[in-house]
Amino acid sequence: QKEVEQDPGPLSVPEGAIVSLNCTYSNSAFQYFMWYRQYSRKGPELLMYTYSSGNKEDGRFTAQVDKSSKYISLFIRDSQPSDSATYLCAMSSFPHNQGGKLIFGQGTELSVKP
Amino acid sequence: DTAVSQTPKYLVTQMGNDKSIKCEQNLGHDTMYWYKQDSKKFLKIMFSYNNKELIINETVPNRFSPKSPDKAHLNLHINSLELGDSAVYFCASSQVPRVGSADTQYFGPGTRLTVL
Numbered sequence: 298q299k300e301v302e303q304d305p306g307p308l309s310v311p312e313g314a315i316v317s318l319n320c321t322y323s324n325s326a327f328q329y330f331m332w333y334r335q336y337s338r339k340g341p342e343l344l345m346y347t348y349s350s351g352n353k354e355d356g357r358f359t360a361q362v363d364k365s366s367k368y369i370s371l372f373i374r375d376s377q378p379s380d381s382a383t384y385l386c387a388m389s390s391f392p393h394n395q396g397g398k399l400i401f402g403q404g405t406e407l408s409v410k411p
Numbered sequence: 412d413t414a415v416s417q418t419p420k421y422l423v424t425q426m427g428n429d430k431s432i433k434c435e436q437n438l439g440h441d442t443m444y445w446y447k448q449d450s451k452k453f454l455k456i457m458f459s460y461n462n463k464e465l466i467i468n469e470t471v472p473n474r475f476s477p478k479s480p481d482k483a484h485l486n487l488h489i490n491s492l493e494l495g496d497s498a499v500y501f502c503a504s505s506q507v508p509r510v511g512s513a514d515t516q517y518f519g520p521g522t523r524l525t526v527l
Contacts, residue, residue: 305451329514340415340501340518341454383452392507392514398467399516401454 300324303386303402312411316373320386320402323367327388329397330362332371335383335404344384345371376409383407414438415519417502423525424492431488432522434502442466443485444503444516445477454501460485492526499523 303320310316318332328349333341345360347353347369353360359372369388373380385404391397415436424430436443444467445457459467460479474490485502502519 335452338521340503340520342518343515346515385452385454389514397514398456398459398469399514404452404454406452 298323299403300400301386301388301402304405305403307406307408309408309410310376312376312378312409314376314409316371316376316380316407316409318371318373318384318386318405318407320369320388321367322369322388322400324388324390324400325364325367326390327400328364329389329392330360330369331387331399332358332360333385333387333401335385337382341385376407378409378411381408415502415504415517417500417519417522419522420520421523421525423527425527426492426494428492429488429490430492430524431486432500432502432524434485434487434519436483436502436504436517436519438504438506438517440504440506440517441482442505442507443479443482444505445485445487446501446503446518448499448501448521450498458485458487492524494526497524497526 301322330347332345334344335341350364357374361370383404386402387399389397442461444459448454458477463479479485499521503516505516508514
């Protein structure tokens with residue numbers, strides 16, 4: 298079993314839909330949770346970051362962490378065709394300067410149709 | 412200006428050859444990484460260097476050898492290439508985060524390696 302599980306999709310939604318992307322994990326030591334967005338043929342870029350449990354909102358994006366269930370989510374409101382990309386969750390136990398390393402999910406491929 | 416750059420972008424080579432990929436970051440970061448992304452988009456860390464010192468060395472065949480001549484550069488040399496080495500290799504860099512801040516890694520555009 299992988300440390301981080303993520304449904305690879307693909308997920309196709311109409312423009313304006315609310316998108317829900319999720320990851321589950323097995324390592325209870327994880328406390329840094331991130332969502333990266335990767336456009337086709339590009340490198341991943343950090344979209345959202347959450348430390349420990351709770352919610353974080355940034356514009357149309359909301360990240361949620363439920364450590365008791367070992368479950369994290371990314372919600373995209375009013376989805377746009379420009380949101381079409383692969384979304385990767387990532388998590389670590391410590392910052393890199395304390396020996397931590399990012400463990401990535403497989404990524405969910407999202408397509409938003411006009 | 413490109414923050415993290417890699418060369419080449421594409422690399423097609425025969426099995427058994429030796430090849431290198433170069434990475435440079437102009438962000439002033441102290442840590443650099445190599446990741447491998449397979450055909451299923453699974454991204455996995457291979458190595459990390461902090462101020463030219465090897466920090467993370469995952470279970471990677473010793474045909475892969477990273478080299479960091481200075482903290483702005485991290486190169487990856489691969490000996491005796493195999494079919495299974497075909498993947499996209501990403502370089503990344505990051506800075507020591509403030510307490511409670513994101514440990515943000517900035518990724519390069521990737522090098523698509525195809526071994527024939």
